[in-house]
Amino acid sequence: MFRGFRVNIFCCNKRKCEFVAIMSTCLVIVIHSILLVVHLKTYSVISVRSLGDSNFELLDSNFEPLDINNKSKLSDFVFSTKHNQILNRLTPVKENKDIDTHLQFISNENSSSKFSTTEELKPGEEFMNLKDKHYYGGKSDQNKHGINKGLTNGPNFTRSLPDAIIIGVKKGGTRALLEYLRLHPKIRATGPEPHFFDRNYEKGFEWYRQHMPTSTKGQLTLEKTPSYFVSTGVPEKVYTMSKMTKLIVVLRDPVTRAISDYAQLASRRPNMKTFEELAFVGNRTKLVDTSWPIIKIGIYVQHLTKWLEYFPIRQFHFVSGENLIKEPAYEMKLVQEFLDLEPFINDSYFSFNSTKGFPCFKKQPNSSKIHCLNTDKGRLHPDLSHSVIKRLRDFYRPFNARIYQITGHNFGWT
Numbered sequence: 001m002f003r004g005f006r007v008n009i010f011c012c013n014k015r016k017c018e019f020v021a022i023m024s025t026c027l028v029i030v031i032h033s034i035l036l037v038v039h040l041k042t043y044s045v046i047s048v049r050s051l052g053d054s055n056f057e058l059l060d061s062n063f064e065p066l067d068i069n070n071k072s073k074l075s076d077f078v079f080s081t082k083h084n085q086i087l088n089r090l091t092p093v094k095e096n097k098d099i100d101t102h103l104q105f106i107s108n109e110n111s112s113s114k115f116s117t118t119e120e121l122k123p124g125e126e127f128m129n130l131k132d133k134h135y136y137g138g139k140s141d142q143n144k145h146g147i148n149k150g151l152t153n154g155p156n157f158t159r160s161l162p163d164a165i166i167i168g169v170k171k172g173g174t175r176a177l178l179e180y181l182r183l184h185p186k187i188r189a190t191g192p193e194p195h196f197f198d199r200n201y202e203k204g205f206e207w208y209r210q211h212m213p214t215s216t217k218g219q220l221t222l223e224k225t226p227s228y229f230v231s232t233g234v235p236e237k238v239y240t241m242s243k244m245t246k247l248i249v250v251l252r253d254p255v256t257r258a259i260s261d262y263a264q265l266a267s268r269r270p271n272m273k274t275f276e277e278l279a280f281v282g283n284r285t286k287l288v289d290t291s292w293p294i295i296k297i298g299i300y301v302q303h304l305t306k307w308l309e310y311f312p313i314r315q316f317h318f319v320s321g322e323n324l325i326k327e328p329a330y331e332m333k334l335v336q337e338f339l340d341l342e343p344f345i346n347d348s349y350f351s352f353n354s355t356k357g358f359p360c361f362k363k364q365p366n367s368s369k370i371h372c373l374n375t376d377k378g379r380l381h382p383d384l385s386h387s388v389i390k391r392l393r394d395f396y397r398p399f400n401a402r403i404y405q406i407t408g409h410n411f412g413w414t
């Protein structure tokens, strides 16, 4: 009877009836798929950004920070609301020797049929690609250039363009400085280098902001990309973002900096020419080859002059790369002053590791756990002859003298 009723209502003949049945089934499938996608997008995936063993943030599927006290949101996941317990439920964060930021993309345990795999993302590249796909809105405030300074993601969280940038120099000790600065509760810093002003500028400031960590009111946002110091056009672009940006430069003896840079390159390219072959030109004259980027980076005054066309010298802070190793707490005191921060990072955070020959640090002064930078920081340098070193020192001396004058600081490079 029911069959007859359906046929009477929808179908004039059998073929038409079959057609209606197929179309209805398709419609139901499409509606289900849409609902599934909406559900997945909204609830089923979260990411976790680990900032260290006890420090991390949870982001929802739109990469909005999750308020972990908001149980209604978390109830979508089978997680305990305690930080460590949440972390324990993830596949272990891959040992991160360089304490860079790691992201993990995990499935909602409630919806294993939808996402059955756990995908681990590498820091940096993958993190950025993934985030490119997402955009989240929110209230924003604009600076005088019309660029949004901050984007509000709820009552407490904001992603802000950086207040300060460690712009250089490559192999100066920039990673150490950034990791030390992270110890300060008023500082939020990116792990990977965003390379916004030298490689990703065309992606726009919104892209840049997405790569900044979340921060709360009163916290400073920071990033480090050492190539900014020497890259053409970067000073103007940073100025366009904000002429108030504070600029930090870690300067290291340009001779040891060049050797360090070479050691890094050579470690990746086994058949590389020797340092001497690359650093000098002319068989007899043996002039220093200023076109070799490794040499060119060390002519600090040339690069700084370009920055000074846009920023006054008072907006820079120069850290001695050598002293950052000898007296990290003292250098940190100066940086904190420059950033108008309470002096928080002091001697009690550092512990010199004589095997490594470098300071390591604790995340809490009374903690027994000591963190050191990866072994690619503090590499063995190639042995160069005295005459090679002397020629390089003679070459850099006049440029160094100008740097001492401009910065008002004698770095003591002989």
Ligand SMILES: Nc1ncnc2c1ncn2[C@@H]1O[C@H](COP(=O)(O)OS(=O)(=O)O)[C@@H](OP(=O)(O)O)[C@H]1O
Residues within 6 Å of the ligand: 169, 170, 171, 172, 173, 174, 175, 176, 226, 259, 260, 261, 324, 325, 358, 359, 360, 372, 373, 376, 377, 378, 379
């Ligand atoms: N605490 C601590 N641990 C290890 N290494 C330290 C530290 N402080 C400063 N340094 C020095 O940092 C040098 C690497 O500099 P960067 O971090 O700026 O390098 S990079 O540009 O980001 O590749 C690195 O250079 P090399 O020694 O030539 O490897 C170190 O001398």
